[in-house]
Amino acid sequence: MDNLNKKKFNDKVQLITISHNGVVSFTDSNLFNSVVVGDLIYELHPFFEIIKSLLSTYTPANNEFSFPCVHLTMGSASKERICDVNITVELAEIHVVIFDYTTTYKELNKISQERNESIIKNQELVFSNKLLLEKESFKNDFIANINHEVSTPITSIKGFLDLLKKTDLSYEQEELIQIILRESEHLERIFSDMLDLSKIEMGAFKLLEEPFDLIELIDSIVESYKHIAKENALEFKVDIDTKLNAKMIGDKTRIYQIINNLLNNSFKYTEKGFVKFKVSKKGGKYKKQIVQFEIEDSGIGIDKENQATIFEAFVQHNDKGEGSGLGLHVVKSLVHLMKGTVEVESELGKGTKFILDVRLRHDIADNEKKKAPNVKLKAPKSGRYRVLLVENKRSTQYLITRLLLNQGCFFVDVVSSAEEAIKAIENRTYDLLILDIKLTGMSGFDLALKIRKDYADEFIKDIPILGISAIKTLNIENLCAINGIDSFLAKPFSEELLVGKITKLFKRKGKQYS
Amino acid sequence: MSKLSKKIALVGPFGVGKTSLFRRFIDDAFSEDYKSTLGVQIQKKVIHMDNGTALSMILWDTEGHEEISESRSSYLLGSHAFIYVFDLTRIDTYKNINQQIDFLKNNYPNVLIKIVGNKLDTVVVKRVKESLKDHNVNYDCLTSAKTGVNVAELFVDIAVDLTN
Numbered sequence: 001m002d003n004l005n006k007k008k009f010n011d012k013v014q015l016i017t018i019s020h021n022g023v024v025s026f027t028d029s030n031l032f033n034s035v036v037v038g039d040l041i042y043e044l045h046p047f048f049e050i051i052k053s054l055l056s057t058y059t060p061a062n063n064e065f066s067f068p069c070v071h072l073t074m075g076s077a078s079k080e081r082i083c084d085v086n087i088t089v090e091l092a093e094i095h096v097v098i099f100d101y102t103t104t105y106k107e108l109n110k111i112s113q114e115r116n117e118s119i120i121k122n123q124e125l126v127f128s129n130k131l132l133l134e135k136e137s138f139k140n141d142f143i144a145n146i147n148h149e150v151s152t153p154i155t156s157i158k159g160f161l162d163l164l165k166k167t168d169l170s171y172e173q174e175e176l177i178q179i180i181l182r183e184s185e186h187l188e189r190i191f192s193d194m195l196d197l198s199k200i201e202m203g204a205f206k207l208l209e210e211p212f213d214l215i216e217l218i219d220s221i222v223e224s225y226k227h228i229a230k231e232n233a234l235e236f237k238v239d240i241d242t243k244l245n246a247k248m249i250g251d252k253t254r255i256y257q258i259i260n261n262l263l264n265n266s267f268k269y270t271e272k273g274f275v276k277f278k279v280s281k282k283g284g285k286y287k288k289q290i291v292q293f294e295i296e297d298s299g300i301g302i303d304k305e306n307q308a309t310i311f312e313a314f315v316q317h318n319d320k321g322e323g324s325g326l327g328l329h330v331v332k333s334l335v336h337l338m339k340g341t342v343e344v345e346s347e348l349g350k351g352t353k354f355i356l357d358v359r360l361r362h363d364i365a366d367n368e369k370k371k372a373p374n375v376k377l378k379a380p381k382s383g384r385y386r387v388l389l390v391e392n393k394r395s396t397q398y399l400i401t402r403l404l405l406n407q408g409c410f411f412v413d414v415v416s417s418a419e420e421a422i423k424a425i426e427n428r429t430y431d432l433l434i435l436d437i438k439l440t441g442m443s444g445f446d447l448a449l450k451i452r453k454d455y456a457d458e459f460i461k462d463i464p465i466l467g468i469s470a471i472k473t474l475n476i477e478n479l480c481a482i483n484g485i486d487s488f489l490a491k492p493f494s495e496e497l498l499v500g501k502i503t504k505l506f507k508r509k510g511k512q513y514s
Numbered sequence: 515m516s517k518l519s520k521k522i523a524l525v526g527p528f529g530v531g532k533t534s535l536f537r538r539f540i541d542d543a544f545s546e547d548y549k550s551t552l553g554v555q556i557q558k559k560v561i562h563m564d565n566g567t568a569l570s571m572i573l574w575d576t577e578g579h580e581e582i583s584e585s586r587s588s589y590l591l592g593s594h595a596f597i598y599v600f601d602l603t604r605i606d607t608y609k610n611i612n613q614q615i616d617f618l619k620n621n622y623p624n625v626l627i628k629i630v631g632n633k634l635d636t637v638v639v640k641r642v643k644e645s646l647k648d649h650n651v652n653y654d655c656l657t658s659a660k661t662g663v664n665v666a667e668l669f670v671d672i673a674v675d676l677t678n
Contacts, residue, residue: 046558046572049519053592067588069553069577082553109552116550116578120529123604130605134641 016041016096020055022048025093031083031100034075041096044074051087051094058089065089069105072098082106140198144471147195148438150187151470155492156395157184162495163402188492189264193326196257200333207337211363212252214244214291218279221256225263225277232267234275241280245289249361254334258342259293261327262354266297269352273298287362296353302346310344331356385431386411390421390447391468392439396491400434400468403495418442418450425451429459432502435485437469437476444469445483452484464509466501468493519570520676521592525585525618526599527607528578531632534659535599536575539669544660551577554589561673569673580606582614590618595626595672600651602631602642608651626675630668634658 016035017026024039032044041048047070054065067085082105086097161181169177199205222238229236259277266275278294302310311332335342339359346352387410391397397414404410413428415421418439425433433451437444448465455461467485469476470492480488487505489498524532533551537543540557554576561569576589582598590596596618600608611629618627631646635658646653655671657664 045556046570047556049521049558049570049572050592052519053521057592065588065591067554068586071553071555105552109550112552113550116528117548120548120604123601123606127603127605131641 012100014098014100016098018051018094018096020094022051031081031098032072032074032078034078045072047072047085048096051089054087054089055094060091063089069101136201140202143194143198147191148470150191151491152393152396154184154188154191155470156393156399158188158492158494159399159403160395163399163406166406190326193261193330196330197326197333200330200337205337207254208251209249209361210252211247211249213246214248214360215240215246217252217256221259221263222277225267225275228267229275232270234267234270234273237274237276239276239278239280243281244279244291245281245362247363248289248291249363250338250358254338255358258331258334258356258358259295261331262293262295262356265327266295266299266352266354270297270299273351282357284359284362289360289362291358291360293356293358294353295356296351298351301348301350301352302344303348307344307346311342384409384411386429387413387432387434388421388424388428388430389414389434390416390418390439390444391434391436392416393436396436396468400498403498406495407499418444418447421447422450425460425463430463432505433463433465435465435467437467437471437480437485444485445479448480448484462509464505466505515566515568517568517570518677519572520594521572521574522595522597522672523574523576523590523593524597524599525576525582525590526578526597526614527580527601527604530578530599530601530604530607531659532578532597532599533575535597535630535632535657535665535668536573538659538662538665540573542662544662546660551575553577554586559669561670563673563677565677567677569677571669571673582617590622593622593625594676595628596622597628597630597668597672599630599632602633602637602656605645605649608646609649611649611651626672628654628668628672630654631656632659634663635661 011030014031014035015026015028016024018024018041022041024035024037024041027035027037029035035044041051047067050067058065065087067087070083070085071080072083072085073080080102081100082102084099084101086099088095088097158181161177161184165174165177196205218240222236226236263275263277274297276294276296278292278296280292280294282290282292284290311328332342335356335358340357342354342356344352344354387404389397389400389404389412391400391414397416401412401414404412413424413430415424418441421433421435424430435444435448439447442450444467448467451463451465452461465485465487467480467488468491469488470490476490477488480486486509487501489501524536526532528550529548533549533555534544536555536557537545540559554574556572556574559571559573561571563569574589574593576585579585598611598615598618600611602608608631615627615629618625629652631642631651631653634656639656642656655664655668657668659665
């Protein structure tokens, strides 16, 4: 039988017969020659333990069992074979037939390996991408929240410093206030940069397209930095192209931010010598104009190998240890959004030059526009405006109250919650409601909606509402409008901004002003 | 001393780490390279229980399939326990896990089933637990075949359950 098997199956099959108690009564030696008559099959390989359960379940009609693709090694010298094993249980004995398909299975496995690897990689990519998006979203929420938490105290600090500046101070006290103000502004800029970056990365950042006066913008920048240059004993060279068009359309605030970041950078890293600010008309056709800004300094400079990464986030190639490393990254990101370019030329120890090209639209229609007269708030004939301030932060309550009382034309009532506000407006007529959006309990939005919808009395339902908040989500102004809030002021704000908003709001709502 | 022999089949989708758990438990070894399992490989490990029983755990490391119903029934035949393994880094391996478990319960009643999330070393536990909750996965334990975390505990638990 052994010879017959060898001849018939070309040494790829081994036949083993065992008794019901597992003892080998016959075997050939085609595949595993260590198997001999008298062996207990369960001790040859753990696979054969399966026979025990087959013995308890087989029936004469269902006595053949097939186990494809089983890895078998029997005997210490035996190599692993991948086999199909057929087991037939009969009343007297059990027949085990082992077919060796190692070569065939290994070939097949190559295909399956490639397929599995490809699917696994794809699924892992999906997972890691999902994780990345979640992390990104968490980071952005975190930044937005932190920004909100920081904006409120910064508003208070700056506001109180403004108030303090108007009191009798010694020279030293004035200097100290200046330092605190400067540091607060620095802190404010860092958080503002973080928020801007997070919005840009989310694709939620939108540039404004509105008319502005470029020359006025440049003048205001020059004025601010003249003082800084004087304070730092640096020469501030200014060169403005007379051919520049003043009336442009674009995002004035962001252009200011870009130039401010670059100039701030130059002044920070220049201890002696000069900072030069040059603005020129580079080109453009009809309405489109390319304006080139050059900011050059005689500061510490950047070595060649670091110039490539200077615009990356959290990169600082200096040992001054100041700043967040975000300013230049914000510049690059904003310029990119404006479809402009920014380049750096620098030599270590000699200075740096940033060249910025910004594409703007020329506001041709502007020539016919007349400037709206400045509106200055005056007391109404009745005496003073009565304001209800709904704000739960004590410092902000105090600050806004002081800022309004300074104008000399306001009475201010203060409450801390929407519920208290409802009682107040039902008992007294107000000219203005200043409403913090993030109140505890009923929110500012809910209160505004209630005022607009639940009251028939026009002195209540038509009350002008100015929303305030440190929340800086992209659609906050839309949300305010939807909820019946007439105007919105983001924290931190200055006295001028607050009064300006109130003035505009009164004008819009037809309140008395001149 | 009494002797017992129990068949435990490792099942679940491919690439989830069944062979790695098998190797960690049998040889206390691990390899970063993924090599898909062809058919089934079988190994035995004897555990000496506190009650004096020598339990032979016959582990059947089966090839992975996305659907458990695609597994060869002869591999699952006669099992005393199933370890259903999924990959914590691939949602596809656990998003329909309850259907897979139901298949096992319906076709192999009275067989112990342990649901195991592997590759614990590569994930943020809090986050992954949220995901498992979102997908309604009632797992028994989370393991790392790479670091060995919870691997021995898993097999000891099974041994205890099978001998009680």
